[in-house]
Amino acid sequence: MNKALIIIKSPGIGDLQILLSNIHCISKEINGPVSVLAQKSTRAEAVFKNDNKHVNEVINLGRKDFFNIINKIKSKKFDQCYIYSDSIRLYLIAKLSGIPKIFHYPFFSKRGKNFYKTAKEFTEKILQKKINSASKIYWDQESIDKAKKDYNIKYDVKNIVCGISASGPTKRWDINNYIKLFQEINSKSQCKFFLFGGRNDEVLIEKVMSSVSNCVSLSKLDLEEIIPIIAACNFCISNDSGPLHISANLNLKCLAIFCDSPPVAYGLWNPNIKIVVPEGETIESTKHDTKGKFRVSFETVLKKSLELIS
Numbered sequence: 210m211n212k213a214l215i216i217i218k219s220p221g222i223g224d225l226q227i228l229l230s231n232i233h234c235i236s237k238e239i240n241g242p243v244s245v246l247a248q249k250s251t252r253a254e255a256v257f258k259n260d261n262k263h264v265n266e267v268i269n270l271g272r273k274d275f276f277n278i279i280n281k282i283k284s285k286k287f288d289q290c291y292i293y294s295d296s297i298r299l300y301l302i303a304k305l306s307g308i309p310k311i312f313h314y315p316f317f318s319k320r321g322k323n324f325y326k327t328a329k330e331f332t333e334k335i336l337q338k339k340i341n342s343a344s345k346i347y348w349d350q351e352s353i354d355k356a357k358k359d360y361n362i363k364y365d366v367k368n369i370v371c372g373i374s375a376s377g378p379t380k381r382w383d384i385n386n387y388i389k390l391f392q393e394i395n396s397k398s399q400c401k402f403f404l405f406g407g408r409n410d411e412v413l414i415e416k417v418m419s420s421v422s423n424c425v426s427l428s429k430l431d432l433e434e435i436i437p438i439i440a441a442c443n444f445c446i447s448n449d450s451g452p453l454h455i456s457a458n459l460n461l462k463c464l465a466i467f468c469d470s471p472p473v474a475y476g477l478w479n480p481n482i483k484i485v486v487p488e489g490e491t492i493e494s495t496k497h498d499t500k501g502k503f504r505v506s507f508e509t510v511l512k513k514s515l516e517l518i519s
Contacts (some may be wrong), residue, residue, distance in 0.1 A: 211239040214287040214308065216270070217247040218294035219324075221376065222432070222451030225251040226458050227325045227478050228293055230344035231332040235291060236263035238336050244285070246270050246278070252451075255432040260347040275302065282306040291335070293328055295319050323471075325478035343479040346458045348440055356437040360403075360425060367400040367518045370439050370456050372447025373417065374410040379469040379500050381448050384413050386507055390446070391421040393511055398518060403427055403438060405452035444518050446510075449475055457481040464517050466510060467495050468502035483517065485510055 215232055217225060225247065236243050242265035247253040249269050257264040268281065275298070283306045290303040292313035303311045312335050314327065329342050362368050371391070375381045391402055402424045404414045411428050418424045427435050436455070439445075445456035445463040449470045457463050457479040465476050466485050472492045476484045484492055487501025488509075495501065 211241070211288045212286065213239050213243040214282065214285075214290045214303070215243050215245050216290060216292045216294065216299050216303065217245065217251065217253075218292075218296050218299060220248045220250045222250070222252050223449070223454035223475070224324070225253055225256060226344075226346075226451070226454035227342070227475065228328055229256075229346070229458060230340060230342050231291075231293070231328050233263050233344055234332055234336060234340045239289075242266075244268060244287070246282070248272070252432040255436065256346060256455075258433060259349050262347070278302055279305050282308075291332075293331070324474040326474070329478075343481070344458055345460065346436060346440075346455065348436055348459075352437040353440045357441045360438060360441070362401070362438075362441045365399070367394075367398050367444060368403065368442035369394075369400060369518070370403050370405055370442050370445040370447070370452055370461065371417075372405050372445065372450045372452030372456075373413055374406040375448040375450040377469075379502060380450070382466045382468060382502055382505055382510075384416055386505075386510070388417055388420045389507065390511055390514060391417065391424075394514055394518070395422060397515065400518075401425065403442060405435065405439070405447075446514055446517070453482065454479075462517055464510070464513055466505055467492075468505060469497060469499050471496045483513060485513055 242263055244266040245253055245264055246268045247270055253267045279302055287308045289310040290308045292299050295314040295316050295318045297316055300313050325342055332340055373387050394400055404424055405427050406414050408428055414426045414428050439456055440459045445461045447453035449465055449467050453463055453465050463482045465482050472484045472495055476482050486495040487504035488506050
């Protein structure tokens with residue numbers, strides 16, 4: 210059986226989600242699980258915990274790691290490597306590890322690339338077949354059922370995952386808008402809001418919880434604990450962030466607010482995602498440096514949120 214290594218440079222939780230279908234397709238092509246080399250910040254270990262069919266090992270890629278990684282990889286005697294990056298450093302790691310067949314993005318090609326389309330076209334070219342960019346996170350039903358019981362997640366309630374934070378302040382819709390949005394939704398439907406953020410987001414989460422009833426904070430949980438909770442929910446309303454992309458791969462209906470990042474690269478990869486952009490912008494014109502967080506219409510987000518959960 211071929212032994213394959215997949216190397217991912219992008220550090221984000223959402224980035225890994227967008228690349229998930231590529232990993233699964235390569236695994237199916239070689240008829241066995243692959244190993245994944247990724248930064249710890251992608252939370253790959255948690256994501257692939259129940260995905261042994263496609264991924265048998267996650268290797269942590271330290272930012273300054275080089276020779277240690279080479280020694281670790283070399284001993285595993287991989288036959289082939291797929292690098293989702295134009296990084297020369299990552300290419301050298303694979304080359305010096307003695308991997309005979311290495312596929313990688315063209316060097317110095319990062320600028321202006323569409324994140325999900327570049328990965329999709331790269332994989333399609335290698336496999337010589339079309340792939341679906343949407344994917345799924347595999348999880349065991351027992352832990353999902355336990356999450357339903359532990360968090361009293363009921364079918365007659367609109368259970369909504371809320372990605373109120375993001376990787377930078379320009380990508381975050383104002384928290385007061387989210388509070389007002391959740392209050393409005395609460396007044397029209399029986400809802401429960403699961404606030405997905407890290408420990409650095411606890412101030413934002415506390416502000417929401419003090420103003421909106423029926424909220425649950427996930428900030429103190431590991432992703433391994435959070436995934437079954439999300440899988441038990443129905444909907445997601447989120448900034449362009451990890452919670453959005455995880456929810457999409459868990460087949461939730463999602464509404465994504467893009468303030469300052471390109472939806473064509475990070476929103477169109479999965480049909481579960483519906484998109485809101487700043488007033489005066491389109492899905493095509495919204496990019497990094499659009500800085501449109503104060504131009505996202507509250508009325509539009511409310512309307513689309515109510516449509517989402519109807």
